[in-house]
Amino acid sequence: xxxxxxxxxxxxxxxxxxxxxxxxxxxxxxxxxxxxxxxxxxxxxxxxxxxxxxxxxxxxxxxxxxxxxxxxxxxxxxxxxxxxxxxxxxxxxxxxxxxxxxxxxxxxxxxxxxxxxxxxxxxxxxxxxxxxxxxxxxxxxxxxxxxxxxxxxxxxxxxxxxxxxxxxxxxxxxxxxxxxxxxxxxxxxxxxxxxxxxxxxxxxxxxxxxxxxxxxxxxxxxxxxxxxxxxxxxxxxxxxxxxxxxxxxxxxxxxxxxxxxxxxxxxxxxxxxxxxxxxxxxxxxxxxxxxxxxxxxxxxxxxxxxxxxxxxxxxxxxxxxxxxxxxxxxxxxxxxxxxxxxxxxxxxxxxxxxxxxxx
Numbered sequence: 100x101x102x103x104x105x106x107x108x109x110x111x112x113x114x115x116x117x118x119x120x121x122x123x124x125x126x127x128x129x130x131x132x133x134x135x136x137x138x139x140x141x142x143x144x145x146x147x148x149x150x151x152x153x154x155x156x157x158x159x160x161x162x163x164x165x166x167x168x169x170x171x172x173x174x175x176x177x178x179x180x181x182x183x184x185x186x187x188x189x190x191x192x193x194x195x196x197x198x199x200x201x202x203x204x205x206x207x208x209x210x211x212x213x214x215x216x217x218x219x220x221x222x223x224x225x226x227x228x229x230x231x232x233x234x235x236x237x238x239x240x241x242x243x244x245x246x247x248x249x250x251x252x253x254x255x256x257x258x259x260x261x262x263x264x265x266x267x268x269x270x271x272x273x274x275x276x277x278x279x280x281x282x283x284x285x286x287x288x289x290x291x292x293x294x295x296x297x298x299x300x301x302x303x304x305x306x307x308x309x310x311x312x313x314x315x316x317x318x319x320x321x322x323x324x325x326x327x328x329x330x331x332x333x334x335x336x337x338x339x340x341x342x343x344x345x346x347x348x349x350x351x352x353x354x355x356x357x358x359x360x361x362x363x364x365x366x367x368x369x370x371x372x373x374x375x376x377x378x379x380x381x382x383x384x385x386x387x388x389x390x391x392x393x394x395x396x397x398x399x400x401x402x403x404x405x406x407x408x409x410x411x412x413x414x415x416x417x418x419x420x421x422x423x424x425x426x427x428x429x430x431x432x433x434x435x436x437x438x439x440x441x442x443x444x445x446x447x448x449x450x451x452x453x454x455x456x457x458x
Contacts, residue, residue, distance in 0.1 A: 212225070
């Protein structure tokens with residue numbers, strides 16, 4: 100009788116263990132359900148993309164009326180973006196450099212209140228009040244902060260969820276006065292296979308080649324370790340030398356950072372080039388804590404990365420850039436030969452991907 104009882108208890112334990120082991124497998128086998136729609140949050144229209152697979156849920160929230168910025172990417176209840184307290188904040192006059200802002204027509208700084216393109220010098224008009232400058236009077240982050248975008252498509256199917264929006268730059272005289280290249284920017288956020296793809300398309304309507312120095316400035320955070328325990332992977336061979344005002348000199352030096360790099364006692368505000376890429380031309384940056392990890396994967400037409408990890412703040416930025424900081428003026432000076440341009444009537448398009456794991 101005792102042998103029978105022991106056999107019964109052992110059998111129940113085996114069944115319980117088998118069931119527990121089967122749960123993750125069953126969750127992985129469940130199909131992912133995608134949805135996309137418009138919601139009102141804090142009196143503001145938000146586009147929300149969602150994916151649910153078993154117990155795993157991801158929600159991405161985008162503000163077309165505030166620079167088409169994705170301000171949240173909630174992964175199992177944790178926002179991997181360093182986000183806004185309220186989506187109405189940038190609409191109430193507060194500049195929002197959080198989430199995933201697009202920086203255009205230039206990313207980061209210029210070394211003067213103007214730029215060179217196609218052998219011509221263009222000087223900004225300060226009276227228009229739309230050029231933001233840093234403490235050294237260097238123009239910062241382009242002209243589109245807080246711009247209102249037109250949503251042209253919101254859709255989902257069994258493969259993913261996405262929203263496409265556009266900004267017709269040529270329709271705004273105050274913008275064309277500062278950057279006289281008629282163009283349209285089209286952005287698509289696509290949630291698919293556990294990653295968020297950000298597709299940026301530039302259509303040049305002008306009669307001259309349009310120089311390209313836009314970039315994205317996504318802000319990320321981890322939760323399972325303090326900032327000084329985060330480890331960072333920077334797949335780059337070249338480190339751009341910069342002035343004390345963070346303007347590249349045109350000189351490069353080899354990257355001499357450990358891999359992975361610990362953020363303990365270290366701050367970063369560095370530009371990198373000559374990225375290490377896989378067979379498809381993609382370069383993968385990442386930050387990880389104990390289990391949580393965020394990868395940012397650059398497409399081939401993003402040749403430069405700025406990595407910013409300020410001290411005493413729990414955030415890090417991996418910034419995909421079409422050109423190095425001050426690329427317009429460095430190219431004119433003969434110090435940068437990788438500046439891209441869009442031919443008259445032509446199109447430029449590239450993607451980067453944000454892939455969180457372990458949340």
